[in-house]
Amino acid sequence: MKNNLLEINNLYTTFRTYAGKVYALNNVSFSIGKGEAVGVVGESGSGKSVTMLSIMRLLAENGFVESGSIIFDNKNLSELTDKQMQDLRGNEIGMIFQDPMTSLNPVFTIGNQLVESIVKHTKLNRSEAKQKAVELLKMVGIPSPEKRLKQYPHEFSGGMRQRVMIAMALSCEPKLLIADEPTTALDVTIQAQIIELMKDLKEKLNMSIILITHDLGLVADICEKVVVMYGGTIVEQGTTEDIFYNPQHPYTKGLLKCIPRMNMGRERLKPIEGQPPDMINPPKGCPFVERCSSAMKICELQKPIYTEIKKGHGAACWLHEAGSKGV
């Protein structure tokens, strides 16, 4: 597809640890169109954040992208030098993180931290950049921005800090915003405000968003597409409607059963039992086999192949194969 902004193909990422090699990502492929919002969901350790850090080339020192390609805006990111990658980060791709309390440097003012990336990526000088920073703060809804610019992170509340993070990520009008669980650490009311803000800015700036979360409600709220990850692989992806109304993978179904709904009556929420797989010795077959209620013999032996059931909606599950063959 020509108008894809980001295309990830067959990405494998590992971490070398004392305990052994951790296979964090196994064959991850997905794409994002221009102006599109994609939700990446999955539980902790499923590889959501690792995927994003692989894109940004921000993996910890012991993390390595083993193979696969990441094409962003027709550039193969793995071919870029570190310097070119720096010019891309914060400029064409902005990123915000989970915990706004620790994501800002405590010993520099907000203004200082905003201005430095503007100065780095644009031709603006410091005073122009400062003006720009004021506008940004205004845009993300921080009152009296001139005054706030001179303050330190500890003088801001959690929600305000996340607004600052968003302002920072958007400072150079990136084509893609990666938001790694931007609301997890915030109060529910603040969460809603931040999400509204993101929806708003997406419209205004026409950028693409990758929203990492384990909150499916959030995904339904702003994303057009959903990628479901489990154990370092993509188990299902499709449009938001596909995923919510026609889930294919038992894990996706399980996730959906964990969301409370108003019309549930006295039905119980169904947790998915068991633990995520050990990524040092990943299972030979499907990573979900241990916890899957409809597991079959083959699931233990072979990795399921990702197959599309219709354009843009597919899952990696043997049930699908079995169903289509009518076993």
Next chain:
Amino acid sequence: MQLSREELFKPLNRQRDNKAEVATRPSLTYWGDAWKRLKQNKVAMFSLAVIVLIFLAAIFGPMLSPYSYSQQIRGEENLGPSLQHPFGTDSLGRDMLVRVLYGARISLSVGVVACIINLTIGIFYGGISGYFGGRVDSIMMRIVDIIYSIPTMLYVILLMVVLKDRLDNLLKLPVFSGLQAAGSGLISIYLAIGLTYWVSMARIVRGQILSLKEQEYVTAAKTLGASSFRILVRHLIPNSLGSIIVTTMLLIPDAIFTESFLSFIGLGVDAPVPSWGSLANDALGSIRTHFYLLLFPSLAISITILAFNLFGDGLRDALDPRMRK
């Protein structure tokens, strides 16, 4: 084995076992675990061996030597290292090996005694402060703050000056005849170091007790109906003892350091009793001609402090359960 298609797609009928939820490594007691980790730390174990050796040498060395530390051998003055005198002899014809070994007794005893005094004062003071909390705590901690901001070495020196004169008089009394052998210098070193270095220990003990009182796992243990004794044994002791032991361990080299410093400036043990610091100081005058006189005591101090430091570091790594990988 080749499975048929039908077999491959047969549903798995299995009992859900909860094996994944069982901890993956066998649980060990706190001390067992710490000891295991310590044993894996080669540097720390080597340092421990060195420390044990130094202790043994200090205790038995002077007994086994044919010379005594104060014995002046006529005609054998200023000899370089030889088979008969491995560390040489000084200008008065005294065997340096036995003097260095005797110095080890002094230094180690300073380390140990100062630690015991520190530990006692520190645990009592910190314990009371942390246990009562509130007003008592804030007053006691203000006092500690003030003592803390007083330059320690300055007061060790001042205390030494005062104590030595006092003790000289006291030791003349028959009641203290037993202590006379130790000499006023050594006793005042014990006291001066013991009385000034306890502050950090008190702070640590107090901080531990205060924070442990508030810890959620203590509350949790109480909620689960654990008895006070059990909480003490299972939670408080392992968690505060670790840092107390580590602090103590790292205090020993500090004390030895201070002793050698004091002896070096002439405030330590009384001649002819040798200490590493005073031996180094004595050697200063003849350094150009008799370098070995300085070398051996200096090596002894450095190796001992190094061994204690490395062992203390290893102990800290082993006793800190949060470092558990």
Next chain:
Amino acid sequence: MFGYMIKRFAYSIFTLFVIITITFFLMHAIPGNVYNSEKNLPPAIVENIRAKYGLDKPLSEQYFTMLKNTLKLDFGISMKNRGRPVNDIITEHFPHSARLGIFSITLCLFIGIPLGILSALKKDKWQDRLAMIIATLGVSVPGFVVAVLTQYLLGVKLKWFPVIGDKTIYHLILPAIALSFLPISFIARLVRSSMVEVLEQDYIRTARAKGLSERVVIYKHALKNSIMPVVTYLGPLIAGVLTGSFVIESIFNIPGLGRYFVTSISNRDYTVTMGVTIFYAVFLVLMNFAVDVLYTVLDPRIKLKN
């Protein structure tokens, strides 16, 4: 913030008061009369001298006189060096100590901090291992051992540096190395461990995600956070260099106050001992206050505590 400073200052003053009091009573706890090292003085002369120094007055009166004099920065008169005011001694000898001290502290910071950064950046590589081996040795070898060994090897044997005195900066190199060897090692270990910790912080990831160069990430974002512990260590560092100078000045024959202090102890020149102790205490407490202020300026979070 201003209130916090005032509070700290009042606290320092109170500490000083306590120190002066302790010093006074400790010195007066010394038994016998202060001339007992000079034997066989006729009692009449002793009485005369005691009267001259006010030692015949009641202790409480002496104490208040001393407090008053200390306020005027008057530390009395040397008992050994008859008639010489302790103030004169301090003004003559302290500049020598201060010069050496400033030089040493500069060395500590300019070698210790880069060494720690290097170690942290090369964590677990050979550069780190080597630096940490040196640093571990450094905190284990007493300053006087370093002093005597370098003096002998670099000064006497190799003749690279002058062996005694403090005429030029060149003369100060060996004593400064001896004084700063331990603190350099300590600072290197301190900076390494805090840098390693800081580099794992979320805000470092944020800085990288903004596309800042590695240089800016490390020398701006990580460094300012990792040298905070060094700032807290400045107080003990100054105290350490000061007390270290007691032996270093003797070894290198530098006419500093430290050497004079040690001599006064062995000479039982009590007014000098007391005067210099109080002078040092005042100096260190004020330095600690200055460090506090510096810390407040560097770490914006402190203001909250007010």
